[in-house]
Amino acid sequence: MSELAVALFAASTDSHLLDEPRSARFERFRAELDERTVLADLGRRGIRWVARGAPGYPARLRRIHDPPPGLFVRGAAELTLFDAPCVAIVGARACSAYGAAVAAELARGLARAGVVVVSGLARGVDGAAHRGALDTGTTVAVLGCGVDRDYPRAHRLLAASIAERGLIVSEYPPGVEPMPWRFPARNRIVAGLCDATVVVEARERSGALITADLALDEGREVLAVPGEITSLLSKGSNHLLRLGAIPVTCLGDVLAVIGVEAVTTPAVAIEPRLEAVRAAVAEAPAAIDELVGKTGLSAAVVAAALAELELAGAVHQADGLYRVVMPAS
Amino acid sequence: MLARTVTHALVGIDPRRVEVEAHIQGGIPSFAIVGLADRACQEAKARVRSSVAAAELEWPPSARVTINLAPAALRKEGSGFDLPIALAVLAASYQVPERSLEGHAAFGELGLDGRLRPVPGALVAAEGARRAGLTHLVCALESAPEVALAGVEPVGVRHLGEAVSYLRGEHEPPEPPPPEDDFEVLACVPDLADVRGQERARRALEIAAAGGHNLLLAGPPGTGKTMLARRLPSLLPLLGDEAALEVTRIHSVCGTLPPAAGLVRVPPFRAPHHSSSVAGLIGGGAGSLRPGEVSLAHRGVLFLDELPEFQRPVLEALRQPLEDGFVSVVRVAMRAVFPARFQLIAALNLCPCGGRGDPAARCACTPERIQRYREKLSRALLDRFDLAITVPRPRGHELAGPAGERSAAIRARVLAARERLRTARPVRTTSADELLEHAVERLPLSGRGHARVARVAATIAALADAGEVLPEHVAEALSYRMPSEADR
Numbered sequence: 001m002s003e004l005a006v007a008l009f010a011a012s013t014d015s016h017l018l019d020e021p022r023s024a025r026f027e028r029f030r031a032e033l034d035e036r037t038v039l040a041d042l043g044r045r046g047i048r049w050v051a052r053g054a055p056g057y058p059a060r061l062r063r064i065h066d067p068p069p070g071l072f073v074r075g076a077a078e079l080t081l082f083d084a085p086c087v088a089i090v091g092a093r094a095c096s097a098y099g100a101a102v103a104a105e106l107a108r109g110l111a112r113a114g115v116v117v118v119s120g121l122a123r124g125v126d127g128a129a130h131r132g133a134l135d136t137g138t139t140v141a142v143l144g145c146g147v148d149r150d151y152p153r154a155h156r157l158l159a160a161s162i163a164e165r166g167l168i169v170s171e172y173p174p175g176v177e178p179m180p181w182r183f184p185a186r187n188r189i190v191a192g193l194c195d196a197t198v199v200v201e202a203r204e205r206s207g208a209l210i211t212a213d214l215a216l217d218e219g220r221e222v223l224a225v226p227g228e229i230t231s232l233l234s235k236g237s238n239h240l241l242r243l244g245a246i247p248v249t250c251l252g253d254v255l256a257v258i259g260v261e262a263v264t265t266p267a268v269a270i271e272p273r274l275e276a277v278r279a280a281v282a283e284a285p286a287a288i289d290e291l292v293g294k295t296g297l298s299a300a301v302v303a304a305a306l307a308e309l310e311l312a313g314a315v316h317q318a319d320g321l322y323r324v325v326m327p328a329s
Numbered sequence: 330m331l332a333r334t335v336t337h338a339l340v341g342i343d344p345r346r347v348e349v350e351a352h353i354q355g356g357i358p359s360f361a362i363v364g365l366a367d368r369a370c371q372e373a374k375a376r377v378r379s380s381v382a383a384a385e386l387e388w389p390p391s392a393r394v395t396i397n398l399a400p401a402a403l404r405k406e407g408s409g410f411d412l413p414i415a416l417a418v419l420a421a422s423y424q425v426p427e428r429s430l431e432g433h434a435a436f437g438e439l440g441l442d443g444r445l446r447p448v449p450g451a452l453v454a455a456e457g458a459r460r461a462g463l464t465h466l467v468c469a470l471e472s473a474p475e476v477a478l479a480g481v482e483p484v485g486v487r488h489l490g491e492a493v494s495y496l497r498g499e500h501e502p503p504e505p506p507p508p509e510d511d512f513e514v515l516a517c518v519p520d521l522a523d524v525r526g527q528e529r530a531r532r533a534l535e536i537a538a539a540g541g542h543n544l545l546l547a548g549p550p551g552t553g554k555t556m557l558a559r560r561l562p563s564l565l566p567l568l569g570d571e572a573a574l575e576v577t578r579i580h581s582v583c584g585t586l587p588p589a590a591g592l593v594r595v596p597p598f599r600a601p602h603h604s605s606s607v608a609g610l611i612g613g614g615a616g617s618l619r620p621g622e623v624s625l626a627h628r629g630v631l632f633l634d635e636l637p638e639f640q641r642p643v644l645e646a647l648r649q650p651l652e653d654g655f656v657s658v659v660r661v662a663m664r665a666v667f668p669a670r671f672q673l674i675a676a677l678n679l680c681p682c683g684g685r686g687d688p689a690a691r692c693a694c695t696p697e698r699i700q701r702y703r704e705k706l707s708r709a710l711l712d713r714f715d716l717a718i719t720v721p722r723p724r725g726h727e728l729a730g731p732a733g734e735r736s737a738a739i740r741a742r743v744l745a746a747r748e749r750l751r752t753a754r755p756v757r758t759t760s761a762d763e764l765l766e767h768a769v770e771r772l773p774l775s776g777r778g779h780a781r782v783a784r785v786a787a788t789i790a791a792l793a794d795a796g797e798v799l800p801e802h803v804a805e806a807l808s809y810r811m812p813s814e815a816d817r
Contacts, residue, residue: 094696123696154700287721288529288808299528300789304804311764311771311807318812319679319686320548320719 003051003069004038005030010069011173016185018066047147047174048073058082064192064218068171071189074147075167077138085258086116086140088190088215090208091125091200096233097318098285099125099201102225104132105316105326106198109251111137113263118142118193120186121155121168125200125208130158138166140193144186145178146170187211195258196221198248202236209236212245221257223248252329262329270314277305278324281315285323332420332427335434336413337457338405339450341618341658341665342582344457348399349410351417356393362414364398367406376408376439377415383443384490389422404662406617408438409448412467415439415489416496429496433484434458435467443489447471449584452577455479467492470503474591475581478574518563518595521736523556526723530557533718533809535739538564539746540788543651543673543713545636545811548720549687554676557720558632559598561674563736564743565629567594572628575668579620579627597629599671603638611646613658618665623650626671636675637705644710647673651713673713677706687722715781716809746791755790757783757798764800768807782806 002020009029010017020026042049050056051070056079061067073079087110089103107117107129117133119126121141133139141162145151147170150159162168171189172182187210191197197215199222202208212222224245227234241247248254255262270278280286280294291302306322309315315322331352337344360374381388396414398405413435419425436454438446451472456479458466465482473485484502486492494500524531530546534557537544546554568576573592580586580593601610601622608614612621623631633639650656654670679685681702684692694702749755757765765786769779786806790798 094694123700287719289526289721289723292528299532300805301801303529303532303808304801307768307804307807308764311768311804313771320721321686 002030002033002035003053004035004049005033006069007072007171008033008038008173011176014179018069042072042174045148045174046074048079050079056080058193060086060194061189061192064188066188067192068189071169071171072147072173073167073169075163076165077167079167081116081138081140081167082193084114084116085260086118086194087254087258088118088194088197088211089125089129089200090119090187090190090197090202090211091237092202092206092208092233093122093124093126094233095124095128095201096231097321098323099225099227099233100128101316101318101323102326103128103200104135106200106225106248106251106254107132107139108136109262109326109328110254111135111139113255113260115255115258115260116140116166118190120144120183120190120207121151121159121162122207123152123154127155127158129200130162134161134165140166141168142186142190142193143168143170143178144172144182146172146174146176148174149176149178151178183207184210188214191215191220192218194220196223196254198254199224199237199240199245201225201227201233202240203232204236204239206236209240212240221246223254223257250327250329270309270312274305274309274312277302278309278314281306281309281322282324285321287320287322291322330421330423332417332430334413334417334420334430335458335461335463336410336436337434337454337461338403338409339407339453339582339617340403340663342453342578342620342624342667343665344453344460345403346457346461347403347405347410349413349417350397350399351414351421352395352397353389353392353418353421354395355391358391358393360394360396362396362398364396364401365404366398366410367404369408370398370405370410373408373411373414373439376411376441377418379441380411380415380439380443380489381419383441384488384493386419386424386490386493387422389418392422394418394421404617407448407450408446409436409450409454411439412437412445412489412492416467416492419493425493425496429498432463433465433467433496434461434463434481435492437467437469437472439489445469445486445488445492450582451475452479452581455481455483456578467495475577475586478577478592518736519556519560520563521560521739522732522734524553524560524733525730527553527557527720527733529718530720531733531739533716534561534564535743536785536788536792536809537561537672537674537716538739538743539792540715540750540785541672542715542785542788544675545711545714545717546674546676546720547679547686547717547812548676549685549722550678550683552720552722554720555600555632555634558600558630558634558674558676560736561630561672562596562598564740565596565672566740566744566747568592568596568628576628579624579667583620583625585625597626598632599626599629600632600634603633603635605639605643607640607643607646610643611650611656611658612665612667612669613660618658618660618663620667621656621669623647623656623669623671624667627668629671631671631673633673633675636677637681637702641705644705645707648709648713675714679719686719711811712777712781714811715785717811718809719812742792745794746788749791749794750788753796755787755796755798757786757803758800761786761798761800761803764803768803772807772810774810778810782810785809 111133191214224240447469455476470485473483476483650669680694789802
């Protein structure tokens with residue numbers, strides 16, 4: 001069977017195909033297709049093709065019930081990347097600052113432990129996860145369009161840095177435009193590539209929940225980050241917890257599920273003079289003015305302490321609110 | 330009979346000498362003004378004739394009256410020519426001794442009842458008179474304090490009749506009201522003591538005042554961003570003589586001087602609405618070239634609320650004055666250079682609906698909308714802001730708390746810091762340098778961001794009266810950096 005012909009035929013007819021269809025149209029298409037030219041052309045553009053039957057095809061993905069005929073791959077990393085433990089981090093595009101911070105910190109910790117973080121290059125949680133992972137390791141972006149499309153456009157630069165150190169993959173040939181129906185299909189690859197899927201923030205009926213369902217269907221682990229019960233943004237993810245998903249309270253929860261040892265990083269020494277400010281932030285996320293009230297220090301001293309804590313990786317700031325980063329264990 | 334008076338036309342904010350010649354000859358009665366006079370200037374005919382009658386003087390009977398405004402090629406605009414035209418006609422008809430006009434310039438608009446009205450630009454006209462070697466300027470009484478600033482003896486009069494009796498030597502002009510005391514003027518500037526809580530923003534304002542840094546305030550609506558910005562002038566040093574004259578000149582031309590204010594000593598505060606045009610902000614206009622808001626904010630504060638709502642060309646046009654401290658406006662027929670060295674304070678919401686960052690509101694903006702909102706501001710413009718802070722919504726008990734520190738106390742620290750920055754600018758210690766380099770590695774901090782943090786750290790050290798920039802100063806400076814757009 002020619003997986004490349006199937007992939008190209010599916011794209012040209014806007015259909016979802018896993019195997020060779022029995023149709024005269026496909027036979028004609030296949031007869032006219034010059035695979036060698038196509039592959040040479042892809043090679044010139046720096047895009048690899050991994051057929052389902054080829055040795056580089058991700059083993060976990062091959063085991064799902066509807067594995068794509070092959071993957072178009074862009075990026076500098078080796079395909080052996082998929083042999084490492086992989087975790088998907090998915091969530092809302094319109095995420096909160098909390099969601100973005102947790103996704104980034106989780107990805108940072110996982111990547112440091114040698115785990116490959118997989119996500120969909122969307123805005124919000126996906127983007128934060130890719131960025132976090134790039135800080136300490138590598139990441140894979142799965143697209144619902146051609147790997148040359150860099151969708152969404154706002155993540156053009158992010159896509160470029162992923163291509164430098166990780167991989168961008170898609171079952172669609174280059175040039176295929178993003179279509180709404182292609183994203184759920186993309187999500188099955190995200191879930192299929194990974195040992196576990198972490199949902200950070202998701203509304204009801206969101207794409208992240210589809211990914212979680214697909215992961216469950218394939219018997220992969222599903223974890224969810226608890227969110228505010230009063231926020232619509234965490235309704236979907238909290239619902240997953242009620243259904244029995246594993247709650248993520250620290251990096252160790254995720255590592256334990258996939259059986260990866262945590263890399264013990266030398267704990268950043270927090271100077272005693274910064275401790276009062278750190279403790280105030282740890283109580284609840286707060287703006288500088290509130291911290292001034294809580295600690296009795298001046299705005300200048302609090303600001304300087306927060307900047308040092310931020311550099312030490314102990315606190316994180318978004319939209320004027322400071323919060324402590326997620327605990328490692 | 331021919332008679333001549335002298336006045337000055339405004340070209341941008343510069344005076345140009347204009348001679349007003351009146352010629353009276355026999356013939357069919359007529360009254361004509363030649364010499365590129367615009368509409369307001371042509372309408373002087375009606376005002377001048379009525380004023381002469383109202384002053385119980387005589388319009389030359391059965392005579393052709395011709396007024397020439399020389400140089401004839403210069404476009405003349407506005408109503409300031411009324412008085413010189415009237416005086417020239419009266420001199421040509423022997424009602425005012427022509428000798429008495431020597432050493433005098435005239436400037437002002439006449440009413441139909443002969444009263445003299447002030448016209449914007451009296452200070453510039455007076456400076457022109459001084460440069461032309463004239464000693465006196467006949468003008469409206471309200472303009473007299475302005476004229477005195479230029480070093481020309483003002484002859485402030487209320488009525489054309491009064492001007493005539495002065496020239497005939499029958500009457501001394503009334504004394505102009507004394508200019509207000511600088512400190513009384515300062516008392517009218519809003520005080521930072523009115524702002525309760527907001528410790529972070531108060532501190533940022535103090536640093537901005539000390540270092541002359543541009544400041545970006547982000548936060549949900551109703552958190553006091555405008556109130557804070559309005560209080561920056563109260564922290565700045567009063568303007569020196571030269572700067573005050575520059576500022577007063579611009580405000581004189583634009584007619585924005587308060588009556589009887591004397592020199593503008595308090596740094597001006599301008600807050601143009603976000604619907605402003607490029608010409609309105611930068612200067613220009615279809616007819617005469619007028620200074621824009623950036624020049625009205627010269628040596629003071631320009632506050633742009635709702636920064637992303639300004640049209641993109643307006644924002645991009647701001648970059649040049651921010652860099653150079655002046656604007657050069659060029660039209661086909663003329664060209665003007667206006668000073669525009671101002672401190673920029675800008676405010677924006679965190680998202681288009683304004684709900685983001687406000688615990689009491691829910692933001693319903695899609696990520697795409699937020700992205701579009703923020704993309705309206707170019708990197709190049711954001712690079713001009715040394716300080717950026719998020720202003721949270723103050724909590725109830727902060728608003729009920731005691732009043733904040735008074736502006737006068739903060740200004741004293743600002744003045745000391747400015748002095749230190751000028752004489753012995755603090756330099757970074759080795760450990761402060763290390764912290765800064767560490768920050769460049771850890772944070773998304775560009776080369777320009779590095780330079781901004783270094784500048785702000787020096788200001789913070791000067792405010793702390795430290796001889797060197799210590800790590801704690803660098804750390805505080807880091808907390809004012811522009812939030813990284815990459816996190817979105």
